Amino acid sequence: MAMRASDSFNSGDVKMPSLIDHFKSIAMGAVSTSAFEAYDHHYLLPERDFVxxxxxxxxxxxxxxxxxxxxxxxxxxxxxxIEVLRKSWTINIILCN
Known part of the structure; x- marks a missing residue:
């Protein structure tokens, strides 16, 4: 997931919302109920996986x-x-949850 989150970062963008979006499903223990929902959770990649x-x-x-x-x-x-965020970002993630 870290690699997929890093791939979704664009230069100049705020990276925290994208990182939270990628890890929220893991943190909440969410499972996909369909293959298309797995795309939304970033478990499947549209350019690699097919349904x-x-x-x-x-x-x-x-x-x-x-x-x-x-x-x-x-x-x-x-x-x-692969871009890795600093400890300040980690603290923000902990405080947001």
């Missing part, structure tokens, strides 16, 4: 996706561009 609404094709589509991921798999490289 299959056809019950008859769920297994075959999952198998196709797994096999396509297997071919040419390269582990992600370690990232150095």
């Amino acid at each position: 299959c609404m056809n019950r008859m094709r769920n297994i075959s589509m999952a198998k196709e996706k797994a096999l396509s991921l297997k071919t040419g798999y390269i582990p992600p490289s370690s990232r150095q561009d």
